Amino acid sequence: MLNDIKNDAQARMGKSVIALSGELAKIRTGRAHPRLLEHVTVDYYGSEVPLNQAANINAEDARTLSVVPFDKSMVGKIEKAIMTSDLGLNPATSGNNIRVPLPALTEERRTDLVKVVHGEGEQAKVAIRNIRRDANSQLKDFLKEKELTEDDVRKGESIIQQLTDEHVGQVDKLIEEKERELMEI
Numbered sequence: 749m750l751n752d753i754k755n756d757a758q759a760r761m762g763k764s765v766i767a768l769s770g771e772l773a774k775i776r777t778g779r780a781h782p783r784l785l786e787h788v789t790v791d792y793y794g795s796e797v798p799l800n801q802a803a804n805i806n807a808e809d810a811r812t813l814s815v816v817p818f819d820k821s822m823v824g825k826i827e828k829a830i831m832t833s834d835l836g837l838n839p840a841t842s843g844n845n846i847r848v849p850l851p852a853l854t855e856e857r858r859t860d861l862v863k864v865v866h867g868e869g870e871q872a873k874v875a876i877r878n879i880r881r882d883a884n885s886q887l888k889d890f891l892k893e894k895e896l897t898e899d900d901v902r903k904g905e906s907i908i909q910q911l912t913d914e915h916v917g918q919v920d921k922l923i924e925e926k927e928r929e930l931m932e933i
Contacts, residue, residue, distance in 0.1 A: 753886050762915070764875040765872065765876075768872035773786075774787055775868075779807075780811055788830060790822070799815070802826065811852075815848060816846070853930075862927050865923055866927075869922070884904075
């Protein structure tokens with residue numbers, strides 16, 4: 749029972765850290781990375797699909813992404829989808845190839861992005877703490893039902909706290925790495 753609660757909490761906390769990692773990958777650092785366009789959707793024959801399912805996305809160099817649609821007729825739609833996304837990018841089309849140059853980040857924009865990173869990190873920490881609260885409440889429920897002793901509950905709470913500290917540490921590490929990456933020129 750104690751192991752089930754621990755394993756469930758550990759798995760859910762791990763998913764929170766993975767989700768944060770995915771969110772941080774979307775935040776632009778000035779370097780071209782294909783994952784930057786992952787959340788952009790395009791109208792592909794009547795249904796909205798992620799851009800990476802309608803085109804091949806590659807990093808041409810450190811500041812340019814290359815988008816090659818699978819279907820030549822999609823060039824205009826993909827270009828429009830990139831332009832209207834929240835990324836503030838202006839693609840340039842040459843034949844089948846769509847080049848997406850990434851403008852250099854200003855110091856002000858970098859500090860704004862650092863604030864966004866810290867906000868995402870705080871959301872992940874809140875999620876981890878909520879998982880801790882749920883696990884501790886499960887332990888107390890088992891104590892009320894006399895399925896666990898008080899010593900088992902204290903031991904369980906200690907284990908859950910260690911898991912929480914470990915995952916919050918991972919979140920802090922991810923935030924620190926992303927902040928360092930953002931502030932690099």
